[in-house]
Amino acid sequence: MTESVPGPFFTTATPSDHIKEESTSNNYYIENLSEKEIHSFFEIDATSEWIKNGRHRRIALQFPDALLPYSERVTQLIENKINEKETTNTEKKTFVLADTSYRSCCVDEVAAAHADCTALVHFGEACHSAPTDKIDVKFVLGNMPAFIEEFRIELQKIIDQLSTDNIVLLMDSCFAHEQKKVAAAIKEVIPNRHIECACLPSETDLKENRKDVYLGRQIPATLRNNLPVDLIFCGFPNSPLLPVWLLSYPSCTTVNHYNPIEKTIQHERYVYYRSY
Structure with missing residues (x-):
């Protein structure tokens, strides 16, 4: 299986490997x-x-x-x-x-x-x-309020719309302190899928496995091997992380965006057109 590598526009070796900063409506959530x-x-x-x-x-x-x-x-x-x-x-x-x-x-x-x-x-x-x-x-990274129970309820609404055997969980960093609980909730609601997390890297990961770290996350094996996955993203509605992630890993076939502030989930099929 061919390992998925981000395109040349998103270099992994220099400070240009960053999440694009924009003035978005997300700021009012932390005011x-x-x-x-x-x-x-x-x-x-x-x-x-x-x-x-x-x-x-x-x-x-x-x-x-x-x-x-x-x-x-x-x-x-x-x-x-x-x-x-x-x-x-x-x-x-x-x-x-x-x-x-x-x-x-x-x-x-x-x-x-x-x-x-x-x-x-x-x-x-x-x-x-x-x-x-x-x-x-x-x-x-910041600690935003917990949201597990509301997430579990919303997740049940999109179960039938997931299209692969693999689920990858990605979270904005200020919600990442809830990642283990969110992953456990996904396993509880959807027990028959393979679930991986795009975790925030530890100091050991940064020293020994930096090649597997991109956009401040450990890249799951399913994405490195370019396997189709359903992406569950927990983050702000206009998060700059999500579009860069999708451009870098087009094997995400569906995007299921849970907004922890509004307590809502949105499901979309993702189609990436690569030019040659």
């Missing part, structure tokens, strides 16, 4: 977060603990445009946490990165180095297009 939601979405406690455990003194905080309005509050919360019980001589300092060298999904090691930072916290979608071995990096 006006409450104080509690800010703590959860930006993983304030876990991020602060990571900084303290690494004994970092100068830390870059990289925000995409959509999350930049929260940068001041996030910076305050993190600095308060990491400087608890610290003296003036050991005070830790953060630096906000916004106008990045590449796209916001790429880790901007260059800008962090200009501020003599030894660590960088990257908020939002990450493409993992290039190794980040020059600086310690923590990826904070």
Whole structure:
């Protein structure tokens, strides 16, 4: 079976391997977060603990445009946490990165180095297009609310419209913390199909299996082998990830898009016309 490789337009070796950034209507979903939601979405406690455990003194905080309005509050919360019980001589300092060298999904090691930072916290979608071995990096993808029960109900509406023996689950990164539960729900509702997840890569995956990572996801074997699959996508209605994914992996015969915010699912057959 021939392994599926993304076309030359979507390179896998340079920072141009990223999800196209657009001004979409998705931004309003993350506007006006409450104080509690800010703590959860930006993983304030876990991020602060990571900084303290690494004994970092100068830390870059990289925000995409959509999350930049929260940068001041996030910076305050993190600095308060990491400087608890610290003296003036050991005070830790953060630096906000916004106008990045590449796209916001790429880790901007260059800008962090200009501020003599030894660590960088990257908020939002990450493409993992290039190794980040020059600086310690923590990826904070965002945590949107749970939606499992509603997803299970909606999934039952499109079972009869699935056309292959294989299902691939793809999720926008801020919903990916629910991926194991979503996959379990799919197996429960559709028990007779082979299910694979396009998972967010671990540090080990990035070091040892980077060739199987594309658009910030581990590519399932069914797609690498160009087998027909039904794609179940959980994400924002205008997610920039989905169209790039479909262009890169045309063996997705149906697209079943669950919107976790509106709690709705949309089924479409996908036809890709390749020009030779």
